[in-house]
Structure formats: structure tokens, C-alpha cells
Amino acid sequence: MIKNSMILMLCLVLIGSFFGTGQLAQAVGEGPNYNGNETIKNERLHSYDEMVNFLEKVEKRSDEMTLEVYGQSIKGRDLYLAKFGEDEDNPTVLFLTQQHGNEALTTESALEIIKYLTNNSKGVKEILENINVLIAPRLNVDGAEGDVNFSLEDYVSGTHTRYNADGFDLNRDHVNRNQPETKALHENVIQKYEPDYMIDFHHQGTQTTLGDTDEYVSGSILYPTNEGVDPDVRERSKQLGAIVYNAVDAKGYGLLSKYRGGTAPTISRNGLALEYGIATLLFEMRGMADHYYEPYVLGQKSNGYLIQQGVTAMKAVLESFVDGSIETVDTSFWDTLPESGSKGEEFEDEH
């Protein structure tokens, strides 16, 4: 039944794209642009081994970064945390990426930021004098490798999946922590280093629009919306979002909507704010590396600007602790920021 409706939806989408408006000029305006039957080329992304090699190499030549293994995945892959600074008087920010294995570009952004933070520049020195930075790239290391205990034959590329090796959604596991990846993140990163701020980086489908306009967004953001979250924590979360919004909005490719998200504490945006008082932001980038629902999959054309969008967001947040704007930035844009709309058929609300 589910399968049938999926096929029907796929047909509708295919018909839609056949008779559709064709290619738009601007990068953000394009729909799924891998052309449907072309092989998705994900080789440009760091594989797990390449990511580990990169992290180890950077640690070897850097005085600022400490690399830590904070746990293991179901398939026994080590989970890595890159740490910068451990000054108790400074606030701590955590950048988390790829809880969903098929949401890959945000990890590329995180690796770029790791490179940036080890460049010994004056700007970086200032940042690290003011804030401790934790970067946890790719929580779902098994799903990102496609090394899982279920078939990926329905997937467009067959290389990445949202779920961990046992088919669980890690971003629905932040209360019970039944999965080794989420358990390790909570016990060995969050409870140990007590971050004050956290951005959780994801990807959504390719068809999300700014409100009911025709404009495709480059991303969507949201603060914790669970009603139990302390109002001060929510306000600091909105400030975190304002720093990100202002930085991304200033870029030519940047167009953000307000993510339409739920209140469940099992997702990190709500759960971490509720349980630990961490100011959180969800940042959803456009398009996925792989999915069984074709319109979610983004080809290669937009990868560069989406990686940059993540870098821009992270850098802006780090710099906001140098000039103090994280505590003074105006959050009123949230009241007028259009919510996400959708042009095509949305498969379901799972991001």
C-alpha cells in the first residue's frame, strides 16, 4: 500500500517535471537536477576513511585542535569529536552534522571549518580566545556509508541512508538514547562538555519554497518549539538563529525560510534545549545525497554553494562571540520570516 502510493507519487512528480517549466537560471531555482536517470556522483564527498584521515592529519599539525573518539557506531566505526579550547570561563558551542546519513554536505562544511580553525590566523586566534568549539561531524557514520542491515535497492543512488545500521532514526532518539550513536553523543559529548549553544545541521527536500511564493529556499531554520523550554533558552536560540540568518541572507545564494517543525523532545532541537538548557538551532540545507523519494535528491550542481552556506553559518556564529553580537542581535526577524512552503508533492515531514 505504502509502496503503491509512493510509485504513484513518483509518477506524478515525473509527469510534473516532464511538462514543467524547465530549467531556471539561478542555482537556487532548480529542482532535482541530477536529471533522474543519471548516476549520482557522491565521490566528491568524504568517505568515512577519508574523513578520519583528514581529521588525523589536521590534528597532527595543529596545536589548537584535539581529536577525540567519543563512541562507536553499530558497525564499530569510531565517532569523532574535534575540540578547540577548554576555557571554563568561555561559552561552548557544538556543531553537529549528519544525524541522517543521506544529509551529507553539512559534514563537508564542518570539515572546512575545522581546516579554518587550524589556520593560525589572527581572526581564528580571537575566536578561540572567546569560545570553546566542539565539532561532531557525521553522527550517523554507518548510514552515510550505506553499511546497514537492510537493503538500499529502492534508493536513487544506493549509497546513503537516513537511518543507522539497525534502521533507527537517530534524531528521534534524544530522550531514550537506545542507539549507541545517540547514547555516546549525550554521555561523552553533551554531558561531558556541557555546550551552551548547538546547531544541528540537516538537509531537507529540494522543493521547499519561501512561504507560498515560487522561490526555492537554500535552507530553513528553527529554534526549539517545545513549550517546556525555558523562555531564556528559547530567546538565546532565536539569537543564534538571527546570527545565522543575517550571515546567510547577505549571500547571493542565501534564501531561508522558517522550518515547519514539531515540538517532540525526541529530536535534538527540542530535546537538548529542554533537558540541558542548550540554545539550539536546526539548520536544514536544500537537497539530499540520496533517498528513495527522488525529488529529495540533489545532484552535484548546487553542492558548492550549499557547503559554503554551512561554512558561512558556522563562521558567523563563531565571530559573534568575538564582537558580542550573539547577545545583542535583534531577533524580531523571526516574527516575519515566512514559513516553508512546497512546490511539489512533499513525501512526508521527515528531515
Ligand SMILES: [Zn+2]
Ligand atoms: Zn535530517
